[in-house]
Amino acid sequence: MRLPSPMRRRGLAIGIDIGGTKVAAGLVDGDGRVIAEARRSTPGQDPRKVEAVIVDLVRELSAKHHVWSVGIGAAGWMDLAGSTVLFSPHLAWRNEPLRENLERLLRRRVHLVNDADGAAWAEWRFGAGIGQSRMVCVTLGTGIGGAMVMDGRLERGRFGVAGEFGHQIIMPSGQRCECGNRGCWEQYASGNALGREARELAAANSPVAQELIRAVDGDIGAITGAVVTKMALDGDQACIELLEEVGQWLGLGLANLAAALDPGMFVIGGGLSAAGDLLLEPARRSFARNLTGRGFRPAAQLELAALGPAAGMIGAADLSRIAARR
Amino acid sequence: MRLPSPMRRRGLAIGIDIGGTKVAAGLVDGDGRVIAEARRSTPGQDPRKVEAVIVDLVRELSAKHHVWSVGIGAAGWMDLAGSTVLFSPHLAWRNEPLRENLERLLRRRVHLVNDADGAAWAEWRFGAGIGQSRMVCVTLGTGIGGAMVMDGRLERGRFGVAGEFGHQIIMPSGQRCECGNRGCWEQYASGNALGREARELAAANSPVAQELIRAVDGDIGAITGAVVTKMALDGDQACIELLEEVGQWLGLGLANLAAALDPGMFVIGGGLSAAGDLLLEPARRSFARNLTGRGFRPAAQLELAALGPAAGMIGAADLSRIAARR
Structure with a gap:
């Protein structure tokens, strides 16, 4: 050619x-x-x-x-x-x-x-991951997308289907996943997971969920991850707590990936990353708490994606x- | 030079x-x-x-x-x-x-x-993994050791500490691990896990455990993974079932690794691999059952290591x- x-x-x-x-x-x-x-x-x-x-x-x-x-x-x-x-x-x-x-x-x-x-x-070429020798990208949307750039190339696995981090099982017999399994990470740390947890909270008609219920005029089915994220950014305490919970699951799954892959940086993108520090700070704490060998090894940074959609x-x-x- | x-x-x-x-x-x-x-x-x-x-x-x-x-x-x-x-x-x-x-x-x-x-x-150079473009090796001993050979080189991560597959958390709030966390894979799929489960079974004084208890002259603390493996190979049904259980956990963790890494082959070594098909067959079934996207993707082979200790x-x-x- x-x-x-x-x-x-x-x-x-x-x-x-x-x-x-x-x-x-x-x-x-x-x-x-x-x-x-x-x-x-x-x-x-x-x-x-x-x-x-x-x-x-x-x-x-x-x-x-x-x-x-x-x-x-x-x-x-x-x-x-x-x-x-x-x-x-x-x-x-x-x-x-x-x-x-x-x-x-x-x-x-x-x-x-x-x-x-x-x-x-x-993100590796032009965004948050420039210069990283081992970068893992996690995209939080309806599910969790994933990919790795290692040594200047996309690592796609033997058959090209690597990076399905969202389907690591972190809770056997847990929530049913669209993939057919139970307990996949994306059932706990995605935008969809945030929406589901918020709808459960609202359906329980808890006092802490009243603002959330009002925000959708009582139509609990209309509560999505995006609704929760926006309300959390506006200061609603219940929505901040829901994001904290999702952030904790995010940090646990990232710690699993760090144990296996040892990247220098995790780049967190996707719609849910709009929550910024309300998501990332609990994720950082949970990551630090769940990382095996913590204190005896250098640890990856967790950073927000820079390029948006x-x-x-x-x-x-x-x-x-x-x-x-x- | x-x-x-x-x-x-x-x-x-x-x-x-x-x-x-x-x-x-x-x-x-x-x-x-x-x-x-x-x-x-x-x-x-x-x-x-x-x-x-x-x-x-x-x-x-x-x-x-x-x-x-x-x-x-x-x-x-x-x-x-x-x-x-x-x-x-x-x-x-x-x-x-x-x-x-x-x-x-x-x-x-x-x-x-x-x-x-x-x-x-x-194993990649001279053993079970010759010619594999993406090979993941899992060593089942007291814990679980791990390493990857990708594109003809060891993938060691940014800081050289990649491959700690045994410390992926697959059961939050599960068994305490030597690393300080709870629910690490190696607490469910290693030689130590096999020994612990067998000691628990013996301590419960179950009818199915009587052969096992006799084999250690009633000294339940003397039951190790190696004892269970040997008795299973000799046909003891309770020990075969214990290995099946460990094999199921093995397959689940390998499915998690396949979702992330998509290797062409998993090579299973370490002391526990002496159990051979008594471990590998339940692991293969569990791997096939827990692999995300099964049926829509090629899947890795699971093979025993060839070179021994x-x-x-x-x-x-x-x-x-x-x-x-x-």
Whole structure:
């Protein structure tokens, strides 16, 4: 394959973040800056329709710019080559040769990226993890996404499905998880876990939950992690306590990961990280308390992600640029 | 530094395995074969006395051979450079510059190796894990030792203390662990855990435990994991069930590691692995049952270690040979 010129290598790439409700695209330069953005609703689960939306977004963003490559990020498992979606939870993709389809349609180099891998890569290249030799990224949303950058490369495991930290079982016979198991970490330390605990508290009609119940006009089913986070930031004591509890579980799971992986830094991103220190401080205390060998070893820092929700598209774009060089 | 000649590179190295009760040394060739062995009792915890024993063992084994380098394996944390023992549980070593001391005494290149790292490296180079791109080694003894070989190198983390898989917390508020935490995996899936469960069963004076109690002449405190393993291999049903239980916990912890690390193979070594299929079959079933995403992903093989107790010294020797080349 012809090697790109240095200029092209530093050129623009498009990163696309396929979510359950929307498809977001960004035109990203070689320094990780998003130059332009566009988005569409996710058109159901039909792979052909999703491909059509991607083509449309790429046409829009590349109208005025030369675009070197396109990175596609989505929840799910991509093969090691970045060619095939093995499985995606929100989309009806099973062993889908998405890369080949899109390269034919777009006439550009395409690379598939797990969304958590994309976000971790972006944080390591341009965000909170710059310069770290061993960085573990944990994305707290509806579940827990995870990825590792070791020695300057994404560590994706033998089959490309490493980083499913949210599914470490920390409570045998515990809460049922969407994955089919019980007691997965993400049932205790995710945005969904926060919402569930808050709804239980409200359903118990505890005196401490009255503000929370009022905030949703008594519609307990409307309480989500985002509602709790916002109320906690506004000073509601019950919501602060709920975040503390989630933070404690977060710290315990991070201590498990530190025992196994010994990173220099954990980067905490995702929607729930909007809680900032209300989440991170209890997590730091619990991490310090649960870390094996504490006092006899150096310990990882816990830091908030720096790039926000754009991390996924920035990382997908940058990884596609690197893959296209090969 | 002068590069060694090809012959020297393939030359002999000594691997030393410092245990709580004995210090074992082996003269190891470039193909991982142990040419000669020697051993001494561990002379207490005084670093100077342990150094003297090491010097004595190296003199004995190098009397008739040219020895290129010496690898020292011990339980504990070594710094990334292989120079300093940060902490060792059985020996009074805290930030001990063991390498410098020994290089002065031995006039040979010395390299310090965590015992689990040494065993994993040996299994990857010469044993059960040959050719694996991502191998995780789990050593079941009094506790659980762990190490990873990824992409042809030991993955030791940012500070060199990765691989403490035995201290992932899988049961908050569970059994107290020597590390100071509660609910660590090694409290459920190690040789010590097997012994403890068997002693509890015997203390309950259950009808199913009568054979076990007879085997130790009623001295319940004398029941160890090794006793249970031997009786299970001889067909005792209660001991087989105890191993099944430990195997189930083993499989659960391995599923957690597979979620995070996605290796192609787990290699199971250590004293408890002498139980063979009586341990491995329940572990495989539990692993398959607890693996997140099962059915939608390829899964790691679980295999027994191939090199036995010599793995530690073979790995230490080989790693010292490689370090001496740098």
